[in-house]
Amino acid sequence: MIQTVYNIQDMYRLTGFEHQPLSDDFDIITHQETYPTTNKMVAAHRRDFFSIIYLESQQEGEMQINQDKHAHLNDILFFQSPQHVFSFVRGDSMKGFLIFFKPEFILPFSNDVISDFSYFRSSENNLFQLNQKEKEAFTGLFKAIDAEKEHTDVAKALLLALLEKARLLQQKHRTIEQAIPAEYQLVNNFKRLVNNHFIVEKSVEFYAEQLNMTANYLNNRIKAHTGKTAKEHIAHRTLMEAKNMLLYTGFDVAEISFRLHFSEPSYFGKFFKKHTQQTPKAFRLNR
Missing domain, CATH: 1.10.10.60 (Homeodomain-like)
Structure with a gap:
């Protein structure tokens, strides 16, 4: 049966990334930090926590999303939940941010992450292409979270701001999708x-x-x-x-x-x- 990774540290072991997460229920890193130890390919697995992946540039490698093979991705935001099966082949020059968190991290502001932020649901669109204005806004939020990552309450508030901002992004994309036959x-x-x-x-x-x-x-x-x-x-x-x-x-x-x-x-x-x-x-x- 498919492997399930139950915590952030075990995910790092699975991927070969030599790093200690900030806590059991939260971490933020850059793609650049994951070099050179992370494995070239990570096989399909589920994660019993939530991931937010911002990929500013991907000159090599690929991600498997919505059955499609994605390569040369730029300025995309991807939301992953325990509902997802995820795998990737890692490029040699990826840039961007990764956030991992368990539901406990954003208590009491959210009691059900998937219900409150439905872009984590596997049946919804989880991949969003950012325009320049959106890129600047989300990059600013990622940088702010990274800067305050040692201060849990501040990092939590900033993460919630990012999640709320993503809800607006989802609404925009839903309007576009409704026009699709x-x-x-x-x-x-x-x-x-x-x-x-x-x-x-x-x-x-x-x-x-x-x-x-x-x-x-x-x-x-x-x-x-x-x-x-x-x-x-x-x-x-x-x-x-x-x-x-x-x-x-x-x-x-x-x-x-x-x-x-x-x-x-x-x-x-x-x-x-x-x-x-x-x-x-x-x-x-x-x-």
């Missing part, structure tokens, strides 16, 4: 669900149920607008994760099979060869 909204919602459940849920029926429609209807609508069936999208997301683990980790094929929730390594091998015409071992050797 319903069929494209369906594709976006489907991709978000796949990205956050593909490790465990590989059947079209699961996603169709989440979207209140039949599996056949979902397959037809997704294929009509993307050229691929819903089943092919699920397989593609699984395959991307498998390739990244083969390329950037030392996990053997059996471990990768287990992490991707295949019942047997042989089933994973057949799946991989069907989609790549290579065995997992051959793919790794020929990289």
Whole structure:
């Protein structure tokens, strides 16, 4: 089953980052601070806390968000919750900030982070492109939090200000999304669900149920607008994760099979060869 990381320090161990968080329930760092120790690739996992990722520039590497492979990202803000499955391949020159916090950190101002700030919900849009004015505003907030990180009450107040500012950003993007045709909204919602459940849920029926429609209807609508069936999208997301683990980790094929929730390594091998015409071992050797 997919790995869950329960605290910030364990996440740093998972990623190879040699750093002690400010506390058990809060930390802020820059992407620049994570060099050179952080692993090149971190496999899909869940975090039992909240993350805010500001990426000012990404000249190399990629993030897996909403089933899409994102590279060369600039001025994006990403909100991650325990609902998300997250993985990344790390570039060599990323800039920006990362904030990690547990719900306890912002008590008593919020009793339910996902309800109060719905952009953390996996079914919502979690990735926002910032314009120049928004970039300046959020960069100022990140810098202020970083400057006051040793003063818990001040850092908490500034973090809440950032969360409230992000609510306004979400409202703006919702207005834009409402102008998008319903069929494209369906594709976006489907991709978000796949990205956050593909490790465990590989059947079209699961996603169709989440979207209140039949599996056949979902397959037809997704294929009509993307050229691929819903089943092919699920397989593609699984395959991307498998390739990244083969390329950037030392996990053997059996471990990768287990992490991707295949019942047997042989089933994973057949799946991989069907989609790549290579065995997992051959793919790794020929990289």
